Amino acid sequence: MRSPPLSSPIPAQVRGAPGLAWFNTAPAAAAEAALLECCGSRRWAHRVAAHRPYPDLEALLAASDEAGYDLSQADLAEALADEASADLHHGAPPAAHLALRAAHAAYEATFGYAFVICLDGIPAAExxxxxxxxxxxxxxxxxxxxxxxxxxxxxxxxxxRLRAMLGADLTFCGPDTPAR
Known part of the structure; x- marks a missing residue:
């Protein structure tokens, strides 16, 4: 399972890759492996990789969105199963850890998968x-x-995660956010 704080979105054999140029020319298996670090649906990763080359980051992000909108219930379940609930920094107060653990447990018991939320652009303290x-x-x-x-x-x-993988600005994760 992937934990939400993205420590390294790129597999070890891919780290240091020169962004979109690498992604566009990488072998399909390597591109798909990198994409699976961004979204745990194999169908999504295959579809995004299959449409290479992308002229720019915006085209890649648009393809990512389109593939995401087309996920079947099984594909979505596969992607959600690959996610893990976020933990707090070890220095956070014990009460905060307990509250977050209880909230995650209630969510997972209700819906059957980890709570996912995009916090890009939100200060870490919040x-x-x-x-x-x-x-x-x-x-x-x-x-x-x-x-x-x-x-x-x-x-x-x-x-x-795609922006991070390609070394692009990771300020916001909304669909209307332009790449920098």
Whole structure:
């Protein structure tokens, strides 16, 4: 399982790759392996890799979004199963760790998968409050509604992870955010 704080979105054999040029020319298996670090759906990774080369980051992000919108329920379940709930920094107060663990447990018991949320552009100090508020707000959703929200968050996460993988600016992960 991948933990949300992205420590290294690129497999060891790919680190140091020169961004989009590398991605466009990498062997399909290497490109797909790198893409699986961005979204855990094999169908999504295959589809995004199959449409290379991309003229620029925006074209890649658009293809990522399109592939994300086309995920079947099984593909989405596969991607969600690859996610893991975020933990707090070890220096956070014990009460915060307990609250977050309890909230994650309630969410996972209700929906059957880890809570996913894109926090790009949110200061790290605000992440715990954003995650707790997100979980609390989304626990009231019906299962189908929450699956749709989780799919949107996965698409946003994939955009941010793609930017990180290619060495692009990772300021925001929304679909309307221009690459820098």
């Amino acid at each position: 992440h715990p409050a954003q995650v707790l508020a997100g979980i609390r707000g989304r626990l009231g959703h019906e299962k189908d509604e929450e699956r749709s929200v989780a799919a949107d968050e996965l698409r946003r996460l994939a955009r941010g």
